[in-house]
Amino acid sequence: MGNLVELKLHGSIALIMLDNPPVNAMSFAVRQGISDAIGKAVSNADTRAIVLVGKGRCFCGGADIREFGQPRKEPFLSDVINLIEGCQKPVIAAIHGTAIGGGCEIALGCHYRIGDASARFGQPEIKLGLLPGAGGTQRLPRLIGIEPALEIILSGAYLGAEQGKALGFFDEIVEGDLTQKAVLFAERLLSEGKGPRPIRDMKIHKDKAEQIFAAAHAKASKRARGLIAPERCIEAVESALRVTVEEGLALERKFFDELVRSDQSKAQRHLFFAERQARKIPGVPADIPARAVRKAAVIGCGTMGRGIAMSLANGGVPVTVLDMNQDALDAGLSAIHDTYARSVSRGSLAQPDMDKRMAIIDGATDYAGIGEADIAIEAVFEEMELKKQVFATLDEVCKPGAILATNTSTLDVDEIAAVTSRPGDVIGTHFFSPANVMKLMENVRGRETSPEVIATVMKLTKDIGKVGALVGVCDGFVGNRMLYAYTRQANFLLEEGALPHEVDKVLYDFGLPMGPFAMGDLAGLDVGYRVRQHRRKTKPSNDRYSPIADRIVEMGRHGQKTGAGWYRYDKGNRKPNPDPEIEKLIIGVSRELGIERREISDREILERCLYPLVNEGAKILEEGIAIRPSDIDVIWIYGYGFPRGRGGPMFYADLIGLDTVYKAMSRLHEQHGDMLRPAPLLEELAKFGKKFSDLAS
Ligand code: 3HC
């Protein structure tokens, strides 16, 4: 079995060490190795207790996700855990770093658990569209109670050493050499005459079970719309109260097998690897030294500047926010304070954490204060001349080696970089609104951006808890360029016969947080209006253009902020109400354009909006603007709320089949002309029966 699992027999304690870098995932060889090692320790007459530890960065990162979907090989993880739990000699898990998923379940199979201060545990399976499949739903509630167990299983969150100790997951948290301490712990157990303590024999506490499960069902249906895994998790935990451990384990296994085959889980597993793959940049070797980012500056304390400053502070990076306008700065800093305070009052942030974050954010109105920043992120108004002025100043005041980043959503990063003496240090860091919440950073590489700067920004992205994808320069970059392709068709559908709420409903039912019209009202319709007016002046074109959105803005309806946009809003209420006035406007525009309104089916709405989105993604790949299809999926999941269970637009297209998408696009092309011409890459992949995921990355 190679030596992925090492067994050391000395004296009364047997030490089993997992050694499967990087995260000691429970591959077949590791499961086999543990089984063999347990067998030897059990049959060795001198051994009286067994300690299980992980080498390297953590105890265990769970089942080997790469093996999912392949034929299962015995011993299964649950067999190994049953073997450990049934062992007649006490088994102790000694945990450092993470013990998650199957790794947490292995620890639950052990009779005792100790950890050091770095220890974290959790059941993240739900994030892969699964449920804990090796006993977690049966053992965790027995050990720590149904309420915290459900919370851990349904959130997928990792808990730390102290929380684990308070909940009774850890018997002890130790300092110093963990293995040594585990051996001492084992010897103490033996001297006290303590033996195995299988969790399966523990009594489950049923207090308030009914309310707890009712609350869990309610939360799951709200938070995880359309996903199957959360309900399965709840059902499996519920079974622990009703049936024997054996029956509970069998039910859990049945659910796991069903989920692991589901498209939803395939999609979420794809995303797990996609996120990590996105960090790998051709031409930027993994060992390239990233520059240290100890201090940051944000220029502009408006909507985005505030969120960016909070994102940095949340990740522990001290930040100075600069605004030319003292009132804007004061308003921005107090908005930051209020946002944190709301999190504290909701219970999602502890007061000391808020204090720590506020203490590392300060304001300035003078560039002199930011000369020492390792990175300056510009978020001033979206005007090229202004951005050029700001970058010329940053170039003057920032120390050599400082990275100059722009949060522009549409402007040419190369043109901005050209006004500096260090275009190699210039990069785009495109955050999404609200920047303190949305996880995506669409990082934009300019023509001259250096590999070191890319490596630094990609690392910073991860360090502050965001998910990054690197893209090239083009109008709208990847996300907004594709969004435009999608909203444009949604607008044409209105001219042809649909109404905003009909289009929005189809996309909401597909799983998006809202459809394009509700989203426009939320973002503010005036923003897009200004971009369109500018584009019409600078790049006039004869392409089909829908005037409806412009007319709505010209009526003074800028979306939720003015109480009306595509919809009408009651005061203090974000619920969009269809508005007869807008219906009249739309029907009037159809008449003006000589378009005969027709019945538009839900299917047509879905295809007409989503396929052009995918088609634009294919063009972006052809042009090399995105490195790989899975990066586009990452962008759409974390920047636009594309449903996780669909895996992102490119994965979704692969699932339905590129041939189907291509045929539909060809049909749309015939009906509506050149704007819907299938991308050559889509055509080629479809012709050869291939998928986007077959493209090398
Ligand atoms: N299986 C296979 N590969 C895994 C893995 C796993 N369970 N966990 C991590 N990896 C790989 C990653 O893909 C990555 O590979 P790469 O270097 O080739 O890109 C490498 O390990 C390092 O991962 P990270 O970059 O994420 O490293 P970090 O140090 O930042 O984080 C971690 C480590 C906290 C373990 C993080 O990887 C993580 O949260 N993993 C989640 C794993 C998970 O979901 N486990 C549950 C699996 S399902 C299960 O156990 C079912 C069971 O109930 C039966």
Ligand code: NAI
């Ligand atoms: P905003 O109008 O809310 O804020 C801009 C701030 O910049 C204002 O506080 C203003 O006082 C300040 N400012 C202007 N000139 C300045 C200068 N010379 N020096 C210092 N401060 C200056 O704008 P918003 O929405 O925050 O947008 C900022 C940038 O982020 C733009 O490039 C925009 O395209 C981009 N962006 C915006 C998103 C959004 O949803 N609002 C999403 C992603 C990117």
